[in-house]
Amino acid sequence: MNEVRVRFAPSPTGYLHVGGLRTALYNFLFARKNNGKFILRIEDTDRNRYVEGAVENLIASLKWCGLEYDEGPDKEGGFGPYMQSQRLDLYKKYADELIEKGHAYYCFCTPERLQVLKEEQAAQKLPQAKYDKHCLSLSKAEIDEKLASGIAHVVRLNVIPNQKIVFNDIIRNRVEFDSSNVDDQVLIKGDGYPTYHVANVVDDHLMQISHVIRGEEWLSSTPKHVLLYDFFGWEKPIFAHLPLLLNPDRSKLSKRQGDVAVEDYRAKGFLKEALVNFVALLGWNAGDDKEFYYMNELIESFSLERVNNSGAVFDLEKLNWINAEHLRKKSDLELLEMLKTEILNFQFSILNYSDEHLLQVVVAMKERVSFVKEYLTKSPYFFTAPAEYEEASRLKNWKPETPEQLKVLRNKFSELNNPSKEDYEAALKQTVADLNIGVGKIIHPLRLAVSGQSTGPGMYDLLFILGKEEVIKRIDKAIETIK
Structure with missing residues (x-):
């Protein structure tokens, strides 16, 4: 075969559609697999549909996804110009x-x-x-x-x-x-x-x-x-x-039924590795049941012969799952940097958190989040004291005797010196024994008091990350607030 030369040739009519991303990706994978060239050509001859800034958006989206082209409008390769209007x-x-x-x-x-x-x-x-x-x-x-x-x-x-x-x-x-x-x-x-x-x-x-x-x-x-x-x-x-990309009801994928632009998924916090992995599987598989890929693995495995000719369903649940898998494969230090960036977009940005504190949050929540932003939306209690308390848990777990029981526990905690997770656990068990009650009678109200929620990471992880002073302060506030 002569040199493989393939092209992605979008029209600058707006955003990069996920269908366009798949076309670009398959061209890119095929070129890289065969040591060929991947070319970006802008088909801008329909002047009525031309959108100012669309070319820059297309290029930015391709580069964000890691689809570096060998020739294009800003990368001469001897076959230009690469804008049809020229x-x-x-x-x-x-x-x-x-x-x-x-x-x-x-x-x-x-x-x-x-x-x-x-x-x-x-x-x-x-x-x-x-x-x-x-x-x-x-x-x-x-x-x-x-x-x-x-x-x-x-x-x-x-x-x-x-x-x-x-x-x-x-x-x-x-x-x-x-x-x-x-x-x-x-x-x-x-x-x-x-x-x-x-x-x-x-x-x-x-x-x-x-x-x-x-x-x-x-x-x-x-x-x-x-x-x-x-x-x-x-x-x-x-x-x-x-093949066509389809909605779950097998109608053609369109904006009427959800997001279709790459920049929409980027804005929602999807990882580029996850979006590329997911889009690669829309109509192609390697002949096995493998669903988790990094780019180098896709290049190695890809072939056009394995592309189906029937429509491929865009399953958002699967994209969410792939995103969570890619997130969990990242190192704690990578997640730390991503979390620090995410914090800048939230109301917590005015507060300062040590890398040590944030790393502890990363480890505690790693298996519980699918997006970086969920470190903040699912566990805001690591960053600020609860302003309100989950109603269902309050009704179920906060009894008339709860405040007095929590005061005993709070006093036990106050006697601890630089406590470890094990110290918190021992103090709680001693309190339960002293009060002659079941663990559930105090552990559920305790979680509600310090987090405002009924679910989250391990109780002793939560206490350890918050620290003794903050835990005592939150218990006091809950006793005073929850009626």
């Missing part, structure tokens, strides 16, 4: 070549005529609306006159009907279309800009793209691209069309 002369040159060969023609039909044609075909219940080749019959003199008069026009592909268009797809094997169902696609629009189809084929050829790996939604456009390759006399790349 390549317009090329597309005109090749469109002119198609016109000269009879494979394309000028069309001067007005939007009004095209609308009438569309309505007529709809009334006839034709399988699809197609242009009727009306302008193909114009003589050269008529065409020259209209062009000289500055009449608005487009350039269309001249599709010969009743032919079979066949290509092989790595994921779908042999794919066949009848050319009678292929429209005379507009190649150059009235504003002089190319449509996706001609720009895509010209750029893929000139950039020596070996494999076109893209979403299934482009499958129906591929016959037009195959015709263009044949009309130009160019070698076709190898195609691979990825």
